[in-house]
Amino acid sequence: MGQGATRNMGHHRRDFLKLGGLAAAGALSQPARAGAATDPDNPVTARAMPTRNLGRTGYRTGIFSLGGQAALERGNNEDVAVPIVERALDLGVNYIDTSSIYGGPERWSERYIGQVMKRRRAEAFLASKTKERTRDGSLRMLEKSLELLHTSHLDLWQLHDIGEPQDVDAIFGKGGAMEALLQAREQKMVRYFGVTGHFRPEPLAEAIRRHPFDTILMAVNAADRHHFSFMDTLLPLAVEKRMGIVGMKVPARGRLLQTWTPPPLESQQHSWEGAVIARTPGTLTMREAMYYSLSLPVSTVIIGCDSIQQLEENVALARDFTPLAERQMASLAERAQPVSKQALFFRFVARG
Numbered sequence: 001m002g003q004g005a006t007r008n009m010g011h012h013r014r015d016f017l018k019l020g021g022l023a024a025a026g027a028l029s030q031p032a033r034a035g036a037a038t039d040p041d042n043p044v045t046a047r048a049m050p051t052r053n054l055g056r057t058g059y060r061t062g063i064f065s066l067g068g069q070a071a072l073e074r075g076n077n078e079d080v081a082v083p084i085v086e087r088a089l090d091l092g093v094n095y096i097d098t099s100s101i102y103g104g105p106e107r108w109s110e111r112y113i114g115q116v117m118k119r120r121r122a123e124a125f126l127a128s129k130t131k132e133r134t135r136d137g138s139l140r141m142l143e144k145s146l147e148l149l150h151t152s153h154l155d156l157w158q159l160h161d162i163g164e165p166q167d168v169d170a171i172f173g174k175g176g177a178m179e180a181l182l183q184a185r186e187q188k189m190v191r192y193f194g195v196t197g198h199f200r201p202e203p204l205a206e207a208i209r210r211h212p213f214d215t216i217l218m219a220v221n222a223a224d225r226h227h228f229s230f231m232d233t234l235l236p237l238a239v240e241k242r243m244g245i246v247g248m249k250v251p252a253r254g255r256l257l258q259t260w261t262p263p264p265l266e267s268q269q270h271s272w273e274g275a276v277i278a279r280t281p282g283t284l285t286m287r288e289a290m291y292y293s294l295s296l297p298v299s300t301v302i303i304g305c306d307s308i309q310q311l312e313e314n315v316a317l318a319r320d321f322t323p324l325a326e327r328q329m330a331s332l333a334e335r336a337q338p339v340s341k342q343a344l345f346f347r348f349v350a351r352g
Helices: 003-029 078-091 108-123 135-149 165-172 177-186 201-210 234-240 286-294 308-319 326-343
Strands: 051-053 060-062 064-067 095-097 125-130 154-159 190-197 215-219 244-248 300-303
Touching: 060 064, 064 078, 064 308, 078 108, 078 308, 095 300, 108 125, 108 135, 125 135, 135 154, 135 177, 154 177, 154 215, 165 177, 165 201, 177 190, 190 201, 190 244, 201 215, 201 234, 215 234, 234 244, 286 300, 286 308, 286 326
Parallel strands: 064 095, 064 300, 095 125, 125 154, 154 190, 190 215, 215 244, 244 300
Antiparallel strands: 051 060
């Protein structure tokens, strides 16, 4: 990268971080909206970690939230996965994210989370997703999600993995998934709508221009600016629209971390992630990776955990969080550059 490109990148970063600081301050100060009495309430959250508004919903979410992958998507892993969900609520996590496709056809993630929701539904803002693009297919996904999660409603239902223009056209077309979202809200099966994505920013931007979604779940980590950046245009657009912004892919399934050991090359080439071959560990600590993402104007970040120890470490990091300065952000982005493709592997996987 030449000096001119480096200077331009620095100008964009300064402008964005100023915007981000204002947005984060607004997220902390906005009053809860009318009707918030129906929100879930985990009594531990406020003293466990800082909280921020989930956009216009007015819900106060802890800045660390539990993602439904890692241990929670592995088959026949109940003895590990269910205690992670239980412990998360005990520690003050009040937002849990899952999907109808996590854990394959058996939908293990929703099953494990549902085991806890049977008893503790009132403590968590519960989000799931549909990757179906049709009305009927999405409603079938929702019906099964509600059954597996042992709940009468989702707090947030999201259109999963919006990555290409044809996704947007299908969703908003006649008989598309948007019709399912509107019907589900009318029938009180869901409270809020969201979109998610990690491949390309433009289709997500088009989706949120077409409809005032309540939230967006997007991949934002320290490598973001190096390839197909979401931070340059999509994140400021979501801030402008006062959406709840949820960050994901924070440690990039560990690929951004110094502690990560790349699997043997021959096994990578046969994996779904094999589009990007990783030969070296990452360059950041978990603290650096999480604090980078949390220093952006996000409401919370979701991270999947493999163990209760990982969960507890993440909650402790969230508890001690203070925003990074501009120079610290710039330094972390620079350090992430040599491993940026492996840390953004989800933007290089072939789609079909």
